[in-house]
Amino acid sequence: MTVKVMLAGCGNMGYAMLSGWLKSGKLRPGETFVIEPNAELRARAKALGSEVGSDAGEIPTGAVVPTLIVLAVKPQVIRDVTAGYQRFGDGRTTFLSIAAGTAMATFEEILGERAPIIRCMPNTPASIGKGMMVTFANERVSDETLAFVADLLSASGEVASINDERLMDAVTAVSGSGPAYIFHFIECLTAAAESAGLPAETAKLLAMQTVYGAASLAAESGENPGVLRQQVTSPNGTTAAALAVLMGEDRLKQLVTEAVEAAKLRSIELGR
Numbered sequence: 079m080t081v082k083v084m085l086a087g088c089g090n091m092g093y094a095m096l097s098g099w100l101k102s103g104k105l106r107p108g109e110t111f112v113i114e115p116n117a118e119l120r121a122r123a124k125a126l127g128s129e130v131g132s133d134a135g136e137i138p139t140g141a142v143v144p145t146l147i148v149l150a151v152k153p154q155v156i157r158d159v160t161a162g163y164q165r166f167g168d169g170r171t172t173f174l175s176i177a178a179g180t181a182m183a184t185f186e187e188i189l190g191e192r193a194p195i196i197r198c199m200p201n202t203p204a205s206i207g208k209g210m211m212v213t214f215a216n217e218r219v220s221d222e223t224l225a226f227v228a229d230l231l232s233a234s235g236e237v238a239s240i241n242d243e244r245l246m247d248a249v250t251a252v253s254g255s256g257p258a259y260i261f262h263f264i265e266c267l268t269a270a271a272e273s274a275g276l277p278a279e280t281a282k283l284l285a286m287q288t289v290y291g292a293a294s295l296a297a298e299s300g301e302n303p304g305v306l307r308q309q310v311t312s313p314n315g316t317t318a319a320a321l322a323v324l325m326g327e328d329r330l331k332q333l334v335t336e337a338v339e340a341a342k343l344r345s346i347e348l349g350r
């Protein structure tokens with residue numbers, strides 16, 4: 079077995095990424111090994127064709143030197159989990175952490191100075207190939223490995239990189255947590271549609287398709303969202319009436335700014 083990628087933690091985000099890699103053919107099933115203590119989640123990874131084990135002790139010994147170990151566990155346990163992989167810190171394996179907050183320096187301290195390490199902030203639309211993945215690599219990561227990782231991540235959606243780690247907290251607050259803000263907006267628009275008299279099913283359909291259509295139009299047209307907004311807004315019409323509520327005193331902008339700031343602060347806290 080030639081394991082290219084080991085995945086520690088196959089919960090929401092780990093599974094989303096694994097399924098993208100396998101379904102796109104970027105990795106063949108025999109090239110992945112998943113370490114996940116939860117039996118149900120292990121079975122789900124096995125169903126995709128991956129080899130599985132319940133802890134780092136079950137990794138086959140011998141010639142297995144993975145190209146990449148992906149750490150996809152909660153920030154609260156990531157230090158302990160990473161310590162279980164110290165033996166791969168000889169420079170041949172690259173580590174990729176998706177944990178919110180946990181700093182590069184923490185991984186370097188645990189894994190030693192030879193380990194190439196990448197921090198990556200993905201989001202759950204990765205499960206359907208429409209994610210946003212942002213990476214920050216330490217100087218140990220070779221160009222060849224960076225290219226391999228960028229290609230792998232591209233199976234899950236758009237890939238961007240930053241070269242100032244401090245920006246990772248803002249990235250986490252915008253694209254990492256961001257899908258939840260949009261899902262909540264869909265919930266709010268659905269509830270408002272019901273309040274306005276629409277049947278529940280219709281309310282849900284209209285809210286979801288409107289968000290989907292608007293996001294697709296913004297992405298595909300390449301037009302400034304402000305221009306697209308104006309194209310909907312007839313002078314003295316219905317949209318203008320609604321936007322007066324949302325945009326008056328910058329209400330929505332203020333709220334979104336506060337929400338992003340709260341997420342950013344929490345990301346900083348998680349890193350302490």
Ligand SMILES: NC(=O)C1=CN([C@@H]2O[C@H](COP(=O)(O)OP(=O)(O)OC[C@H]3O[C@@H](n4cnc5c(N)ncnc54)[C@H](O)[C@@H]3O)[C@@H](O)[C@H]2O)C=CC1
Binds near residue numbers: 155255
């Ligand atoms: N859910 C999301 O939208 C995003 C999550 N993240 C980050 O991804 C990481 C995972 O988050 P989720 O997938 O949401 O959490 P999750 O709880 O769904 O998945 C974590 C998994 O790790 C497993 N686990 C616990 N101890 C382990 C060990 N010793 N070895 C291997 N696996 C172990 C758990 O059984 C669980 O299935 C977090 O660090 C989070 O900050 C990053 C971006 C987006």
Ligand SMILES: O=C(O)[C@@H]1CCC=N1
Binds near residue numbers: 178250254255
């Ligand atoms: O809520 C969290 O902490 C994780 C990180 C970004 C999205 N989910």
